[in-house]
Amino acid sequence: MSKVLAVLEQRDGKLRKVSFEVITAARRLGDADAVVCDATDREACAAALAARAKSGGYRAVVFSATATGRDLAPRVAAKLGVAVVADLTDIVADGSGFLVTRPVYAGKALLKVKVTAQPAVLSLRPNVFTPDAAASSVKPETLPVTAGGRVKVREVKAAPAGTLDVAEAQVIISGGRGLKEPANFKVLEELAHAFGGRAAVGASRAVVDAGWRAHADQVGQTGKTVSPSLYIAVGISGAIQHLAGMRTSKVIVAINKDKDAPIFKIADYGVVGDLFEIVPKLTEEIRKLHG
Amino acid sequence: MKIAVCIKRVPDSETRVKVAADGKSLDEAGVKFVMNPYDEFAVEEALRRKEKAGAGEVAVLCLGPAAAQETIRTALAMGADRGILLQADKLPADSFEVAKLIAAELKSTSWDLILFGRMAIDDYNHQVGTLVAELLGLPSVSAVSHLEIEGATGVAEREIEGGIEVVEFPLPAVVTADKGLNEPRYPALKGIMAAKKKPLEVKPVQAGSGTLEVVALTPPAERKEGRIVGEGAAAVGELVRLLREEAKVL
Numbered sequence: 105m106s107k108v109l110a111v112l113e114q115r116d117g118k119l120r121k122v123s124f125e126v127i128t129a130a131r132r133l134g135d136a137d138a139v140v141c142d143a144t145d146r147e148a149c150a151a152a153l154a155a156r157a158k159s160g161g162y163r164a165v166v167f168s169a170t171a172t173g174r175d176l177a178p179r180v181a182a183k184l185g186v187a188v189v190a191d192l193t194d195i196v197a198d199g200s201g202f203l204v205t206r207p208v209y210a211g212k213a214l215l216k217v218k219v220t221a222q223p224a225v226l227s228l229r230p231n232v233f234t235p236d237a238a239a240s241s242v243k244p245e246t247l248p249v250t251a252g253g254r255v256k257v258r259e260v261k262a263a264p265a266g267t268l269d270v271a272e273a274q275v276i277i278s279g280g281r282g283l284k285e286p287a288n289f290k291v292l293e294e295l296a297h298a299f300g301g302r303a304a305v306g307a308s309r310a311v312v313d314a315g316w317r318a319h320a321d322q323v324g325q326t327g328k329t330v331s332p333s334l335y336i337a338v339g340i341s342g343a344i345q346h347l348a349g350m351r352t353s354k355v356i357v358a359i360n361k362d363k364d365a366p367i368f369k370i371a372d373y374g375v376v377g378d379l380f381e382i383v384p385k386l387t388e389e390i391r392k393l394h395g
Numbered sequence: 396m397k398i399a400v401c402i403k404r405v406p407d408s409e410t411r412v413k414v415a416a417d418g419k420s421l422d423e424a425g426v427k428f429v430m431n432p433y434d435e436f437a438v439e440e441a442l443r444r445k446e447k448a449g450a451g452e453v454a455v456l457c458l459g460p461a462a463a464q465e466t467i468r469t470a471l472a473m474g475a476d477r478g479i480l481l482q483a484d485k486l487p488a489d490s491f492e493v494a495k496l497i498a499a500e501l502k503s504t505s506w507d508l509i510l511f512g513r514m515a516i517d518d519y520n521h522q523v524g525t526l527v528a529e530l531l532g533l534p535s536v537s538a539v540s541h542l543e544i545e546g547a548t549g550v551a552e553r554e555i556e557g558g559i560e561v562v563e564f565p566l567p568a569v570v571t572a573d574k575g576l577n578e579p580r581y582p583a584l585k586g587i588m589a590a591k592k593k594p595l596e597v598k599p600v601q602a603g604s605g606t607l608e609v610v611a612l613t614p615p616a617e618r619k620e621g622r623i624v625g626e627g628a629a630a631v632g633e634l635v636r637l638l639r640e641e642a643k644v645l
Contacts (some may be wrong), residue, residue, distance in 0.1 A: 120556075146562075147534070169521075170555075170556060171538065171553060171554060171555035171556060171560070172555065174521050174522075174537065174538070175525065175536075175537045175538070175553075177522070178490075178522035178525035178526050178529070178537075179525055179529055179535075181491065181522070181526065182491070182494070182525070182526045182529030182530060183529065185491070186491055186605075186606055187489045187490040187491035187492070187494075187520075187522065187526070187605060187606070187607060188490065188520070188522045189607065190490075190519065190520050190521060190522060191519055191521075203610065206519070207519065207615070208517060208518055208519055208612070209406070209410065209412045209421070209516070209517055209519075210408070210516060210519070211615060212410075212411070212412040212614075212615065213412045213414065213421075213612050213613065213614060213615065214612070214613050214614075214615055215488075215518075215609065215611075215612055216609070216610040216611040216612075216613070217488060217607050217608060217609055217610060218607070218608040218610055219606060219607055220606045220607075220608070221606035221607075224606075254534040254564055254565055255534045255535065255536060255562060255563075255564045256562065256563050256564070257560050257561065257562050258550070258561045258562065258563045259560075259561040260555070260558050260559070260560050260561070261558055261559040261560075261561065262557065262558040263557050263558050263559075267557065268557070269556040269557045271556055272556055272557070275644075319540065319554070319573075319574045319575040320554050322574070325408045325516055326408065326432050326433075326516065326574060327574070333644050334638070334642075334644045334645075343409075344408075344409055344411065345408040345409065348408075351615065351618065352615075354642075354644065355638070355642045355644045356618075356621070357634065357638070363623065368621070368623065369621075370618055370621070371621045372618075372619070372621040372622075372642065373621060373622065373624050373634055373637055373638070373642075374621060374622065374623040374624060375623070375624050375625060375626070375627075375630045375631070375634055376623060376625075376626045376627075377626045377627035377628070377630070378627065381627060381628040382627060382628050382630070382631060384628075385628040385631040386631050386634070386635070389631055389632065389635045390635070390645070393635070393639075393645060
């Protein structure tokens with residue numbers, strides 16, 4: 105069986121959820137060696153990964169397309185003289201290469217490409233590959249890193265405890281202009297809180313551009329592309345660039361006062377009316393379920 | 396400061412994607428093309444750095460078809476000094492081939508800073524800036540939302556999942572821009588007039604095919620038709636029941 109190098113990610117000494125996605129996908133492609141590598145010294149980490157990839161006779165090197173993975177993968181790929189096949193959502197072996205599917209135009213289309221690079225450098229879109237039961241017992245090898253790179257992480261400013269990134273949340277409650285003013289996002293935060301640490305608050309481009317919410321929370325073509333189990337769009341009309349960023353969510357709920365809003369065309373369930381009455385009621389119901 | 400900004404011509408984010416007759420590419424009929432939005436942050440950052448330094452040059456480099464001259468003129472209208480079009484009718488799907496062409500052009504000049512957008516909103520490859528840095532042997536930081544430069548040292552902030560990473564690096568370097576880095580200016584009428592007279596060099600290039608072959612471009616799976624559960628707070632009970640029993644997500 106051909107060998108595959110799975111590059112896992114750790115934070116605070118613990119493997120991140122995306123790591124289980126990477127090992128699960130890598131094992132489907134071949135005999136997977138799992139490695140981790142301290143990315144504080146970016147160039148040194150990339151050099152260690154590239155050296156391992158070259159020496160090990162691997163057919164593929166698999167990353168997760170996280171903030172770190174998206175920075176590391178092209179560094180490693182360049183050292184191997186190939187491109188990264190980035191943000192893929194499906195992959196199958198095809199002869200000696202792979203047949204890969206990746207969303208393009210922010211998910212408005214899917215591109216199928218045949219990859220012949222040896223090794224192929226791949227990054228997986230987070231939240232797409234479901235980790236299997238065996239993934240959690242993975243014991244990655246820590247690659248030694250020879251310091252001396254020029255690009256160094258000096259500090260990580262963590263978001264306030266309890267805030268979950270929209271890219272990683274299982275439930276996303278996003279708000280748009282219908283919220284009327286920034287302070288009203290409180291009703292969405294309360295709903296998110298009712299989900300007990302599984303939910304994050306997202307935002308449309310309109311409210312990010314207006315300075316109501318941080319860019320990190322933006323969902324859409326110039327923000328994040330997300331695939332949570334449940335996406336609740338509140339006061340968002342559903343501009344095409346927003347729909348592109350969330351259309352692969354498992355279940356979509358729309359709450360909007362305009363029954364003709366485009367968001368209802370893509371939503372599985374819609375509620376028409378005043379969000380300031382509907383959302384607090386929903387929060388109450390969710391609290392009952394989780395309380 | 397001598398700064399290069401690499402930009403791309405992409406379909407506007409409002410574009411409705413229609414697959415061309417070859418089944419592998421976008422049908423460009425009626426599509427409006429714009430400068431990739433992330434590249435606007437890169438151009439703006441270059442202009443501000445030059446303005447702050449009080450001297451220097453901002454050159455704009457674009458790999459694309461003849462029509463990308465228009466994209467370069469937009470950057471010139473914002474205030475860039477000169478443009479270079481690496482003209483190729485079709486861009487390869489392989490980002491490494493793209494990076495090789497750009498690196499080959501940039502190599503001949505010693506830049507203090509080379510800027511890119513963090514990704515293009517058409518192909519979502521988010522790697523060309525980093526690949527070019529590796530090919531040129533320069534340090535790089537990707538997806539930068541805040542940048543400080545003091546002498547020959549740069550400090551950049553990048554958004555990571557659940558926080559912000561602060562990265563230190565020496566110049567010259569390659570930096571790719573994320574939203575939040577700055578607020579790009581709109582070209583003023585005066586800038587648009589001036590842009591017409593600024594130098595724009597066109598160099599034909601031939602891209603290799605690399606190790607990626609496009610097999611097909613297809614529309615995404617359609618979502619099943621949804622339904623309106625009801626109106627107002629009275630519909631919430633039924634919504635929760637459906638989410639629990641039918642969708643099974645609660």
